[in-house]
Amino acid sequence: MDWSRTKTILIWSFLLLDLFLGYQVYEARISFWSDKEVAQGEKWNMELYLTQQNITLATEIPQDTPEMTNLNAEYVGINPISLQELPGLQATMEKMALAAKLDPPLQFRGQITPNEILRQIGQRLMYGDQYSADMNRSNQTRLLYWQMYNKMPVFVAPLEVYLDNGSILGYRQTFFHIREQQGGRQGQVLSGYSALRSLVEKQVIQPGERIEGVSLGYFGSYDADIQTLAPVWRVIHDGKSHYVNAFTGALERQVVSQR
Numbered sequence: 001m002d003w004s005r006t007k008t009i010l011i012w013s014f015l016l017l018d019l020f021l022g023y024q025v026y027e028a029r030i031s032f033w034s035d036k037e038v039a040q041g042e043k044w045n046m047e048l049y050l051t052q053q054n055i056t057l058a059t060e061i062p063q064d065t066p067e068m069t070n071l072n073a074e075y076v077g078i079n080p081i082s083l084q085e086l087p088g089l090q091a092t093m094e095k096m097a098l099a100a101k102l103d104p105p106l107q108f109r110g111q112i113t114p115n116e117i118l119r120q121i122g123q124r125l126m127y128g129d130q131y132s133a134d135m136n137r138s139n140q141t142r143l144l145y146w147q148m149y150n151k152m153p154v155f156v157a158p159l160e161v162y163l164d165n166g167s168i169l170g171y172r173q174t175f176f177h178i179r180e181q182q183g184g185r186q187g188q189v190l191s192g193y194s195a196l197r198s199l200v201e202k203q204v205i206q207p208g209e210r211i212e213g214v215s216l217g218y219f220g221s222y223d224a225d226i227q228t229l230a231p232v233w234r235v236i237h238d239g240k241s242h243y244v245n246a247f248t249g250a251l252e253r254q255v256v257s258q259r
Contacts, residue, residue: 046193053200054207061192061214068246069186071149071218071229073156073176078126089124096223097174100124105167114143117161121168127175131159136213136236146217149178153217155234155243156227181228189216189246195233198249199242209238219243219252 043061050057078098080091090101106120114133118125131145132153138144141164147157157176162169192214199205213236218229231246243252 056210059213065189065191068189068231070181070184071178072181073178073227073229075225097172099172101170105169108166155217155219189231195244205237212236
């Protein structure tokens with residue numbers, strides 16, 4: 001065995017490997033900074049465009065465009081009988097929701113935050129750990145939460161907690177069993193800037209209006225037991241919410257504010 005020749009081959013092999021790995025790191029950094037520059041350019045262009053249209057942007061637009069997929073959602077309901085066995089709770093089924101009344105109302109204890117309110121309701125609320133508060137759609141008498149999937153809100157699965165004078169009166173809850181759609185559409189979503197520009201160009205958002213929130217989540221139909229949830233951008237403006245399909249840019253639906 002020619003050890004000198006073998007050693008030379010190994011040295012060159014490791015040198016080539018180092019060069020290859022170094023190039024991969026360089027390429028990744030260039031791609032990262034390029035994406036940041038594109039996002040920053042979109043932000044400046046959008047702010048200028050909205051100013052020209054006399055539209056006020058009162059929120060940050062998320063710059064992430066993650067890989068997402070359509071979801072399958074099934075509403076199976078929450079059995080009110082098991083909840084009715086708990087003392088101080090009256091639960092009934094409504095269309096696509098469970099309505100629960102706390103009797104007597106539950107007095108606040110400690111610091112009042114959305115998470116603390118759910119904790120205080122405790123066992124009188126099922127799946128409470130799967131919801132996150134939406135402060136853009138909450139007020140002093142009603143806290144609105146959305147069921148979450150992969151840290152994204154599901155805009156057809158609300159939890160509304162009703163408050164009055166330092167007390168929790170009850171809640172109304174919709175809950176879905178959710179899974180990713182096999183063979184369904186999957187890919188990188190459009191940017192929030194693209195969704196916002198689409199609404200302005202279609203004159204859905206009018207001059208003089210104020211944009212209060214732009215967020216990414218899932219949306220389907222409010223009145224179907226089994227449905228497909230598509231990734232959407234939700235844009236809140238002047239008391240209204242519009243949903244833009246994050247794959248196609250098509251307008252999904254308008255929802256009048258409940259504030």
